[in-house]
Amino acid sequence: MKALQIYIVEDEPLIVSTIETALLKQGYKIVGDAEDVISAIKDIKTLQPDLILIDIQLEGSQDGVDLALELDKAQLPYLFLTSQTDPETVARVKQTNPLGYIVKPFTEAGLRSNIELAWHNYESRNSDFLMLKSEGRLHKINQDSILYLKAFDNYCYVYTASKSYLVPHTLKYMAEQLNKDNFIKTHRSYWVNVNHIDSVGINELVLKTEPIPISASQKSLVLSKLKST
Structure with a gap:
């Protein structure tokens, strides 16, 4: 079975390193990461990862919700990385369609189980569909x-x-x-x-x-x- 290819959008290098180390140990493949939305969109089009992990709160004029809205248009699967967010951000998040949420701070076991469950549910829902470019x-x-x-x-x-x-x-x-x-x-x-x-x-x-x-x-x-x- 092909290793799940994951792309990370997170502006804290320590968290990126923690995620990469944990997922590589579990047999996942990390195909890239970015700190901002513009770089992420460019990379995702080129690398075509299976799953994207998105920090909601990013530095810059655009945040993870802006990226999620673009991924929804392209029907690409993603999970949010989230900590406490303000009511306005929560309201915007409700307009998106993530596979789920990984709450910060997270454990290695929690990270793995969230990804496994989300991907299983995604595959189950889409087993009778083809994604055609x-x-x-x-x-x-x-x-x-x-x-x-x-x-x-x-x-x-x-x-x-x-x-x-x-x-x-x-x-x-x-x-x-x-x-x-x-x-x-x-x-x-x-x-x-x-x-x-x-x-x-x-x-x-x-x-x-x-x-x-x-x-x-x-x-x-x-x-x-x-x-x-």
């Missing part, structure tokens, strides 16, 4: 709505009934993210949602939108999958 935007797509995926060189098209997305990943990479209970490879260039198959012919199957090629080597697997659903 297409045309400069991040899209959260329910896998049930996906009809099929089609290879396009080193890219991949993801088709729903209403829209198609060209994503900068190979078909093989995208297939690894799919719920294999519902998806099957029908051809070297296609993965199909079996719940949207209307019929199967000699060398093609029909979805609600168009025929999809099916290779001879995959046909028996597809028919077997259809019978079991």
Whole structure:
């Protein structure tokens, strides 16, 4: 299992060091840290961490709540690091959607358990969704709505009934993210949602939108999958 990649936004170097030491001991990977919102946003776009830890009270004109609002727009998961805050800040925090709060001062065990629980809940909620980056935007797509995926060189098209997305990943990479209970490879260039198959012919199957090629080597697997659903 891939180590969770974490980015830290905290303006107290001692706390950053404490967090890094504690999480590295637990097998997490720290991909970077920043003291301010502008640096954090730039890094997060480049490094694409799995999870961000954000101190609410930061030095400068923007604080952790400002950063959280930007992460909410991009649908990126984060946890707040928090101590006592004033009523105005608390009111602003209520407009954000963190996975949870790690209260300062924290223990190593408390830090670990907060992250583990928050990440478990996040994965549980998002297990049937794909995060797709297409045309400069991040899209959260329910896998049930996906009809099929089609290879396009080193890219991949993801088709729903209403829209198609060209994503900068190979078909093989995208297939690894799919719920294999519902998806099957029908051809070297296609993965199909079996719940949207209307019929199967000699060398093609029909979805609600168009025929999809099916290779001879995959046909028996597809028919077997259809019978079991």
